[in-house]
Amino acid sequence: MTDRLTLAVVTAGLSEDSTTTRLGEAIAKAASGVVEHAGQHVEIKVIALRDLAHGLTDMMITHVASPAVQDAIDTVLTADGLVAASPTYKASYSGLFKQFFDVIDESALENLPTVVAATGGSPRHSLVLDTALRPLLSYLKALVLPLGIYAASEDWGRQDLQRRIDRVGASLGTVVLAASPGGASGSLDNDAARPGLRREVKDEFSNVPDFASLLASVGS
Numbered sequence: 001m002t003d004r005l006t007l008a009v010v011t012a013g014l015s016e017d018s019t020t021t022r023l024g025e026a027i028a029k030a031a032s033g034v035v036e037h038a039g040q041h042v043e044i045k046v047i048a049l050r051d052l053a054h055g056l057t058d059m060m061i062t063h064v065a066s067p068a069v070q071d072a073i074d075t076v077l078t079a080d081g082l083v084a085a086s087p088t089y090k091a092s093y094s095g096l097f098k099q100f101f102d103v104i105d106e107s108a109l110e111n112l113p114t115v116v117a118a119t120g121g122s123p124r125h126s127l128v129l130d131t132a133l134r135p136l137l138s139y140l141k142a143l144v145l146p147l148g149i150y151a152a153s154e155d156w157g158r159q160d161l162q163r164r165i166d167r168v169g170a171s172l173g174t175v176v177l178a179a180s181p182g183g184a185s186g187s188l189d190n191d192a193a194r195p196g197l198r199r200e201v202k203d204e205f206s207n208v209p210d211f212a213s214l215l216a217s218v219g220s
Contacts (some may be wrong), residue, residue, distance in 0.1 A: 003041060004043055005035055005040055005041065005042045005080040005180055006044075006045060006081075007028045007031055007032060007045070007080065007081045007083065007172075008045050008047060008076050008079035008081070008082050008083070009024040009025055009027075009028045009046045009083045009085065010049065010072075010076060010097075011024045011047065011048055011049065011085045011086075012085065012087060012096045012097035013050065013085070013087060013119075014094075015050075016050075018087070019156065020086060020118075021046070021085070023117050023149065024046070024084075026165045027083045027085075027115055027165055027172065028046075028081075030165050030166050030168070030172075031081060031173035032044055032169075032173065033173070034169065034174060034177070035176060035177055040177065047076070047100075049096045049097065049099075049100050050096070052100070053096060055068055056103065057099070059103050060099065065103070072100075073104060077104075077108050080113070081115075081172050082109070082112055082113070082114040082142065084114060084116050084117070084137060085116075085118065086118055088118050088120035088121075091128060091131075091132075092131075092132040093128070101137075107140070107141050108140070109137070110141035110142070111141070111143050112142045113142075113145065113175040113179065114137050114144050114145065115145050115147070115148060115149075115169075115171070116129050116133035116134055116144060116148040117129075117133075117148060117151075117168075118133060118150050119151050119152075120153075122152055122153075123152045123154070123155075125150070125152075128150065129148040129149075130148075134148070143175070145171055146171075147171050148168065
């Protein structure tokens with residue numbers, strides 16, 4: 001941990017000023033208010049996946065990250081807290097959202113305090129938090145907070161949405177503070193709190209089978 005704590009916002013909003021991005025930023029701002037009220041400095045870093053779409057596709061094919069994609073991954077891996085926000089597509093997160101987390105190693109987010117958030121056109125899709133986003137982040141070993149936010153189109157402009165944002169942000173800020181130096185878990189260094197960050201780098205091509213030999217053996 002450093003003196004300045006970092007909150008990463010991963011947003012899969014496709015428009016330049018999307019409601020998904022606004023929701024993610026608002027949650028992070030509410031969390032930062034709690035952190036700064038406790039005397040800690042905090043920086044919010046927004047990762048707009050729409051700007052990384054081509055790079056993520058290239059990485060899926062070549063397994064090589066562009067500087068921009070690698071910087072985004074590093075931002076998430078070294079963050080003290082995460083807000084993961086996606087628009088709802090076909091009752092789930094968007095393909096772009098999944099693509100980003102597909103290129104992150106399985107245990108790299110271990111113990112990372114995380115809030116899931118989603119937007120959609122109808123309240124009927126509010127279960128997307130529990131049926132899609134939460135299982136994905138839990139699989140990646142993130143510490144997914146019980147509170148999350150789904151914002152339908154009709155929620156914008158209502159005071160209740162801001163109340164929910166403040167509540168979720170306060171929850172994230174409290175957990176981030178607890179894991180910071182001087183907090184309840186302050187005796188742990190970053191590697192101890194996040195064991196997924198100190199794993200050895202593995203060569204994925206070190207044990208590739210000889211498919212020519214395997215195919216030749218079929219039917220022989």
